[in-house]
Amino acid sequence: MKLNISVKGTEDIAFWNNVDFCVGTGRAGLALTEEYLKELSFVQDIIGFKHIRGHGLFTDDLAIYHKRKDFFTGEVTVEYNFTYLDRIMDAYLERNIVPFLELGFMPNEMASGTQSVFYWKGNTTPPKDYNDWTTMVTVTLSHLVKRYGEQVYSWPIEVWNEPNLPGFWKDADMNEYFRLFKETFLAIKKLDARFRIGGPAICGVRDKEWMQAFFDFCKKEGIKPDFATRHHYTTELPKPQGHYGYQQLSNPELGFLNLQSSRDIIDSFEEFKGMEMHLTEFNTSYIPNCPLHDTNENAAYLAYQLERLGETSYSYSYWTFGDVFEERGVPFTLFHGGFGLVAHGNIPKPTFWTFAFYKRLQDAAKRCVYKGRNGVIVETKDGGYQGIFWNLSDSEQVDIQVKLPAEDKEYTLLKETVDEVTTNPLKAWHDLGEPRNPSKSEIEIIRRFAYPFCESDILTKSRGKVGFDVTVRPHGVVYAELKKRCFEGDTGFTYGRRE
Amino acid sequence: MKLNISVKGTEDIAFWNNVDFCVGTGRAGLALTEEYLKELSFVQDIIGFKHIRGHGLFTDDLAIYHKRKDFFTGEVTVEYNFTYLDRIMDAYLERNIVPFLELGFMPNEMASGTQSVFYWKGNTTPPKDYNDWTTMVTVTLSHLVKRYGEQVYSWPIEVWNEPNLPGFWKDADMNEYFRLFKETFLAIKKLDARFRIGGPAICGVRDKEWMQAFFDFCKKEGIKPDFATRHHYTTELPKPQGHYGYQQLSNPELGFLNLQSSRDIIDSFEEFKGMEMHLTEFNTSYIPNCPLHDTNENAAYLAYQLERLGETSYSYSYWTFGDVFEERGVPFTLFHGGFGLVAHGNIPKPTFWTFAFYKRLQDAAKRCVYKGRNGVIVETKDGGYQGIFWNLSDSEQVDIQVKLPAEDKEYTLLKETVDEVTTNPLKAWHDLGEPRNPSKSEIEIIRRFAYPFCESDILTKSRGKVGFDVTVRPHGVVYAELKKRCFEGDTGFTYGRRE
């Protein structure tokens, strides 16, 4: 396929790139582990997200909620233990990331039932007593404010996770969820109106119905959430095989339409029009054992997603940053189809680079000058350009010719390619015999296969333009950057001179 | 060019690969600096040399030798100051490297003249009093033994540097050098016979004459050096231009013949036959401002050198590990044609990888099964293979077909390519405008261009053999490794399956 991109320079295309706002994580308790924190450090060093969101804040392993019976008097006291919570928050802040708090799941001692979700058994039943719940929530938030100061008021708070699925919320009982939302919302706002609270945290099942009902309910109750939340996954049903589930990507346009429908419902309310909608989870596959996650195909598909998601959504939190994850148990092997941007041992997956590239655009962009089915280009604050190009096809190459307005005589072109040929750690691991828990030296070898291929060139202005070609192989993602070339050559040096 | 390599498996070819024995360094005083030590750490982490050799141990900036006049009595006392020496040796030992001690140059207060060499003014005149010199040498060695223990006896000691050049030794006075050697040798052996001492440390000027005379002298005096030393450079005369000097490579075979002539002279003495000959310096260009050092051409040329040098020489010390160097002054810019395997900021140059690849062969080799003008292959201890392939041509590609005896059904092929297309930090820097002292982020960008391109594959045995192709582009170096593929695949995983 051939594509010509010619930029005039007068374009100013709507392009909301909020790639670094939030990223997903496995259950809170896993944030105590060293491997998790190493992966998070790696991701933060190169990409750098602002918020992190995951389940399990109130699940038993975090040990926040306790009932203690006194040895002598037999009296029962409710106690809160923030030892692990503080340790996790300290670790987050050390890595320049703060939580997007998801309130859930239910402490067993507070729960009305025993239904649970996941290998790690998060209790998904309503509280026996809503008072206990809201007390726990407000005590926890007060503790965080005491320890971390006023910044806590800016940490978004989401009430529960995917209540529209019976697995995550008993019977997917909508009214019960609305009650949970209302009680929680009011209790927190009473503590301090500066806290920012949203919902309904739904995934794409009966989502229109839920979204409409949620805002009807809010309107009726006179509640104004600070933002709306939902999830976004884009694959067909999985075909199981051993520890894995294989899935096909769905048509991305259907997904965007689905998001637009949520957007439209929100905007249909006078009171809620324009409210921020956060995708508090998104990915291709929604299962933690789908080989797709580890592929270049995923990276290319995500490149297109990141270009478009801002059209409807304020933020979109990739589920998840790393492969320390236990929803279906402990991974048996290195590439287990996990959600992570990085695999164990800090091996970046191809999709990692899609995010890294969008982050560069976000940091430097002045305005967007091109946006299309295969690429996006921004002009940077210092008069250069940055573009990302991708290829969703699994067989056909895309050849792109780019022409851009030039101020200076010379530009440096930096190109980084991530495709099945250049950056395919999954294949390297496969070729090595698929080692389950690679040794340090095996990790090091595989990591060599996980970085982009880099090319550079000097572009010269001609008739007011600079031009260059980009070849994007199937499932490839290419980052290209043009910087004004500021020459500082030393006396006597000529590149390429040999004698 | 096409090349077929077919290995039977019965080959056992002489191949002395001692790549990690020693590496060169700028003057001792520079070892106090942070940039130097960072570069050394980088080199040691990936390659790991055993010894390090450079000039300036007794030059004034190391401040070992002093004459102090007492304030009250006016009496003059000789004092030794090992503060800097200890600091440097501590830093070396922390990085798992120990010195190949070069005794020189002359402290100004001890020197008979003022002649000096280099920007940093190493005094190159004989001592006023040989007693002062031998006392300083033995006091220094005693101090080292006291501080570092018996290991010091195994650190090779070389007397002076290139006395056959008038710049390095006043009038290139042969008899005066022999006197220096003899006095030094006897004084050290008297201190402890376990010390290992060698010479004559000459470069390739009148080298036959010097080598012959040196061993004639030793024989006559009844001295038996522990090893012989000389240098080896392989370029034509430089053409100066600004801060740079441009040089052409000479025919490598002439260099090997020259080394053989030294070997032959040594072996012609009954007493010295088979004595270790150490190339205590070698490189292509002998000037620290030759652009060649920073190129892929250099890397390919060195690959051939490292294959062949062991034919005559016990060790060969690349001059130098890093770009912290001051012989012609302080470098003005990043790629200044310095000797280093790494450039400032720990950017590995192409030649760095040549050494890294040979180090891998050295560590794992069981025997050599192929050695030729464009490559070398060894069988490894665990039944795999490692090969290095290179291309000295600047225009013609080399296509190599390799066939190797196979035991197992499947092998993993790992290939790493270093050539002008894949691994050319010099070009990246040039394209970026040749920044003189790149910022941290510029360093990071250039470093992305400095690593090998990696490919992997699965090879299947067919008729008792495994085969693969290697394409070596002009000035390219390719490392290839075959490992028996030990399959540990997880239940349900099929590489490439998409649905």
Added chain:
Amino acid sequence: MKLNISVKGTEDIAFWNNVDFCVGTGRAGLALTEEYLKELSFVQDIIGFKHIRGHGLFTDDLAIYHKRKDFFTGEVTVEYNFTYLDRIMDAYLERNIVPFLELGFMPNEMASGTQSVFYWKGNTTPPKDYNDWTTMVTVTLSHLVKRYGEQVYSWPIEVWNEPNLPGFWKDADMNEYFRLFKETFLAIKKLDARFRIGGPAICGVRDKEWMQAFFDFCKKEGIKPDFATRHHYTTELPKPQGHYGYQQLSNPELGFLNLQSSRDIIDSFEEFKGMEMHLTEFNTSYIPNCPLHDTNENAAYLAYQLERLGETSYSYSYWTFGDVFEERGVPFTLFHGGFGLVAHGNIPKPTFWTFAFYKRLQDAAKRCVYKGRNGVIVETKDGGYQGIFWNLSDSEQVDIQVKLPAEDKEYTLLKETVDEVTTNPLKAWHDLGEPRNPSKSEIEIIRRFAYPFCESDILTKSRGKVGFDVTVRPHGVVYAELKKRCFEGDTGFTYGRRE
């Protein structure tokens, strides 16, 4: 109290100091966490243990044993997952420590019942099928050998933990334990006779009966364990109060007698005479919430223990190295009476120094020249002395005069004091208001209170002796070291001269 110690120099007192052989740890799963590994790094850097032993290798959170039902065929397969085990072992080896393997507890899917122990619910029932158990054990050991090589054969293996308590082994069923031991022993020895296996891992309840019966059983069955194991705690029953249990120390001599009784039983068998006895757990209190652990009293008591334990036991593993521990739930506050040598945030407790001091003696000792109720002194390999002095009293000071044979004219005396005045982080924390999860800066402040007070002096030989005084305050521990003073003074320096 006054004490005169006068050493002749001819003494050679039996003193088996194996302080660094092993240390205890919370359940294996906790070894995945960052705080745990930070504490372990700290302990290893300053003390440096060889082995580490704790519970929970086969408990569900480590996720080793699985039954998987195939989606299509419905067939059930047993699978082993070593992801977490490998991660933990890698982390141990990085910190120069290897396991003393305790085989236990039972995977729920393999267990014959649901009885469990601790907050973290280790299943303590026999296997449904002993074959499943021994297969799991041998598969695990084979995996370790494959990954870590032959060193694994030297890692001691202990079968289960405290089977003589019904909480740890259903009904404390002795015969069932003997069966477990036998089946496990035989299966492992069949795999490789080099593995080293011991038991019966009992604590001090009906311990004589169990020890006798265990070796009767072994004798009858013709089994020769490689070593014997038991535990050793030395406090009275706790008095509970809130989250804490207060306990008094018992008379240490009773504990030593108890250990001697085990020693005697073993030695009464011809076949087992002299067999190594390992205390695979010891401490003062056996509960993880006893304030005693955090005190100076504990440090002094342990000093006496470490002097004496070698009389009966080959090794003695302090329970535990750090405060990451969950047997009774997650600690609510910093000083929660945990077992650790260090508190959270790497604050060394007073007892930490007792171990650090004994480690110094172990490293340098040539022979023991004094051993008494308040101290121990060794002569070192380089002709100096090291002593540890302690005071078990809570009110009376001990004043010790020491006289030692001297070779040199001058000795440097280095003294380090750890007592309630000098080194009492518990008090500092208390004075600061007992912060629950101290911030970084609070941790830093408390840590300043956790290091020994240091004094130095120059001792001069007089009549062939050097003498010095040691004052040991109540609950104090003092380390004193004499080194031959090697004078290297610089020209002109006089200590104390002011003008």
Added chain:
Amino acid sequence: MKLNISVKGTEDIAFWNNVDFCVGTGRAGLALTEEYLKELSFVQDIIGFKHIRGHGLFTDDLAIYHKRKDFFTGEVTVEYNFTYLDRIMDAYLERNIVPFLELGFMPNEMASGTQSVFYWKGNTTPPKDYNDWTTMVTVTLSHLVKRYGEQVYSWPIEVWNEPNLPGFWKDADMNEYFRLFKETFLAIKKLDARFRIGGPAICGVRDKEWMQAFFDFCKKEGIKPDFATRHHYTTELPKPQGHYGYQQLSNPELGFLNLQSSRDIIDSFEEFKGMEMHLTEFNTSYIPNCPLHDTNENAAYLAYQLERLGETSYSYSYWTFGDVFEERGVPFTLFHGGFGLVAHGNIPKPTFWTFAFYKRLQDAAKRCVYKGRNGVIVETKDGGYQGIFWNLSDSEQVDIQVKLPAEDKEYTLLKETVDEVTTNPLKAWHDLGEPRNPSKSEIEIIRRFAYPFCESDILTKSRGKVGFDVTVRPHGVVYAELKKRCFEGDTGFTYGRRE
């Protein structure tokens, strides 16, 4: 001596504590070395200065100024090399410190003579051509602005060093210095008026005469410097002995009077009244080999200096932060009487703590409530207190009773003592035999003797006050802090309960 301090709480005493504004350093070239940067990191981590000032920016070893003769044309070109300068500035910025630029000394190729100062031979003659000088200065500043941005305009610039001494400026030629100042000042202001420039950088020799003449000159020429600079040393003449010089402290009040005289001269000019006066160097002794620097006496004397210097001076830069220093050659031994706050190997000297304590006061102070001959007390922003107490006597103890207004019921008292008994690394080194270049383990031992002794307590309000005692031994410095005690005790814990 007894002292009662009773604070009402209404006090608001003038106390200008600018302890962290600037610190001195050995010559710029030494900032390339690893030991220097390790010491700087240590100092910055615990104290954290804003600026750093030292000599040698333009001395030859930094290699900024060059004349190159072209090989072919013979033409001579002036070239500037910022390789080392950039490396140093990068290292400073990484450590959160920026230069207080001292312009000097003269590049040999630019100098009118050969006179030099120090072992490292800084040329101290005027330029042959002032144009060359000002060009070099402005090119250098432009380069810094290009590389580091607008922050450079805030880095203070001082013209030369101690021109009133003939050793530092040929013939101490006042008119020649004024010319240098004027030409430099005008050239820089022409480049950008935002640069901040001061002088005359004099020491205390004929200082009144120079200060008066300098400002007379400025007034006459219509020049308004941005600040005035001078130095401040407080010892009598040294008595040399071997490598050392012994000095007595002078009466501190004479020094303060001398500073006041400079202040008065400046304030006598309408135009310059109130101008910032920076002590760009101060210390007790002005020689780098005075044992006093390493003593507790120095620490106590400095405590008094830091209390008073703000009365006349905007800032005061301790000469120097570390012991990497070469004015009189390379130090022969660890404690060589160097200027540093830390000794080699990052051993803090007693004086280090004086600075650390003043930094704490600076960070937290709301207002000063006490200032006297033996101490200073500030109230902190969070309602506590911080005080520093010292004892200049070498024989008499000072017993201080402090009473302070209290709001809360309980306060935590934290006390840190630095005196000859608690914190005397010089004595430890002496007792150890004065090792010249201590090994890692010797350094570690000595470092244990270099930290303050810490005590804590709980103070209870009584009649609106809290009171505590401070004992300051001879040459002692004591830091005391009162914090409101916020109690977070855990359920069941009672400090000191044993059963």
